[in-house]
Amino acid sequence: MNLKYELRSGWKVINEMNNIEAVMNYSKEYMDFLDKGKTERKCVKEIERLAIKKGFKSLCNIEKIVPGDKIYAINRDKNIALFVIGKQDIEKGLKIIGSHVDSPRLDLKPNPLYEGDNMAYFKTHYYGGIRKYQWVTIPLAMYGTIILRDGSKVEISVGDEEGDPVFCVTDLLPHLGAKQNEKTLAKAIEGEDLNLLIGSIPDEDEEKDKVKMNILRLLNSKYNLVEEDFLSAEIEVVPAGKARHLGFDSSMILSYGHDDRVCSFAAVKAILETENPEYTVSVLCADKEETGSNGNTGMHSRFYENTVAELINLQTTYSDLKIRRAFSNSKVLSADVTAGYDPNYSTVYEKNNSCHIGYGVCISKYTGAKGKSGTSDANAEFVGEIRNIFNEANVVWQSGELGKVDEGGGGTIAYILANYDAQVLDCGVGVLSMHAPYEIISKADIFEMYRGYKAFFNK
Template identity: 35%
Template structure:
């Protein structure tokens, strides 16, 4: 059953192709398809707030292109909001605000609550990595008079989406002497960009029988990074190597200890005459991360100690020491309990706190596509503009009924619109941080926002769904 819990509007005026405010009136919950858009239920002031919220989101996303830059941008906002770096000797007082930076690739923020931590935590978790191209350890090579970079894939890409679009190079290069340089090329209008050159329809006969996933094979995703030879005796490889040494003081060998990613270079943009939607790279799942971050920054003195967990490497299985499967979060929560209990602390205190912990694992969901609606089973498919997705995967992956009912009540009491999301049986798949955190004996439920074109080079979201997800996170943190 699909539900939509916003109070409805009696009508809406369309003037000069822009949505205009209309008078609010009561509307019954939406029990079956089609459901009205949540734009219809927003007051004029709420709609203005949703648009303003989206503008800040676009500014955030313009800067937050990788884990490194997302942590940097999030930390900057957190510090301005009064969050301080956590140390084990810090004094925990209700309302105090802290952060733990995990190697610049993952981040934990928390606000101390008034209730004992042994009573459990309230955790919002999202991942901040997105499908992309990474450079291999020795990426630079020369072929047919071009300098190119060898790449590897991070996450599940639609390879053909990455050809013939401007790409930016972002990341960090670490030298043997212990120094590092953060590099960003392609985001500023005056920067050069990089591009994977495809074949034209005049000469692509050898590619025409390839399936869409193989129109560009993974080993063919190599962008052009130079084309001017250094001299008659030295080619373009030498020219690029000289450029790296003279511009960044790094050698080709230094690229072995580099973390460099190629991401779409275009800036976030609005979609449509009404500007109700947005397109940009990386909304899976920095959209969820941003909504949770803003909710955390607005939090003052919750009852339960509230935690924001922004993790790396969800797209590759939550792995490595910056992913959700690491012990970083568990170790920090243990430190917090020890800081609260002192020498009375014992390991069972942590395991019992986990039993009483509630988690929102936030990640976006594939929304129904107007061109290919048959990819979804209509009754349980998430639609753009209809609110937060409660994910009901089945096959042993659902939250308990008690926790799902608790969340429904929290969202309904806060007036947050929601809908359910279930894939067609055997036709689709997806992962979040939820399974990893639930193995720690926490109560976890997956939620998200409906997004079109997930895992494409650019995905599309609705401003009203982003606004709903933010309000869902605020209601979650504030709930008793």
């Protein structure tokens, strides 16, 4: 018996289990998912494709369910829920892994296009908790959905394909930045300064706003768009470029969107490989987590509850009591990332209670801020149960908090499902440079997370 708690190196265990090739193959799949899923809509579309390939069928086409059935439901192209029906009635509880597929970004304002000194710009409104200074002078891509004046839908995707132009937010040159240098990081770049440079060729046939009008003509030619159509559009600006291997040893991945697509992909892959479980297993990929989980595609919406209610109705006679029992009997892993210990900024971490890169999937008994504000705080019994599941499957895991007690904090969707009386524990991987345009994760950690999720579903 080992009386002392010690971290295990993920790479050491992976080598001992001869899993290096599996880790690299998994990472390649995940990087492909990242490249195809630059927005929550793109993620949902790709997850649906993967699910259909594995035999999942849309809930819209189901009249009755039996054990082993594989079902998915989509909410407004921004949420997707996957289910494999278990041998026990849903009323007995589900095993749920809940994640989110939205990531911090820049959104175009409803009326974004303007011209300034013979250059055309889009006004943006940042989404989620970004550090604004990180978003200037980097190449940016644009994705979106526009509902045109005739009601038709147009998809925009510019900046990631070979030959595509990219976009950029400019910054001051150091020679003229003396006053800017005196500002705090939070104030050096203001929200209203995040204006996207999109063009500079004038339309000489116009008397004013010559560059703006040239841009409008280009957009109209390609998308049949007029300026008023921006009012019914969702256009997101994200870092351009593909996910990249990081380090001479390619042990890490540098990419936009690890938070929280890294957990979403692991959960999806785990459920796609789950057959005939004892209890119904489910993956939920939600939207709007980065802005508080509100709205009809956020975790606070009734989408997931309504979907589970429909499944109960397809399995047996529905009642309000059965849906309440189903959630009360459920066990949930809130699949979200946490702060990876960064020795460059060690003063904000408490090392003994931090998530260390390369040491496996991380469980967090609680999140929140300062005095555990906003957390669900998992009970000891459920933490012990997950710990035993991981140990039995030889999953490399660790425990961590989000930095020192009074340094800040953050939350996940855990408390929302816990409010349904489900047992919930946060479980994800550590990330370096979280919420930056390009984040960093360890390939060892994400592979162990996938193995842990799969063990949870199959126990």
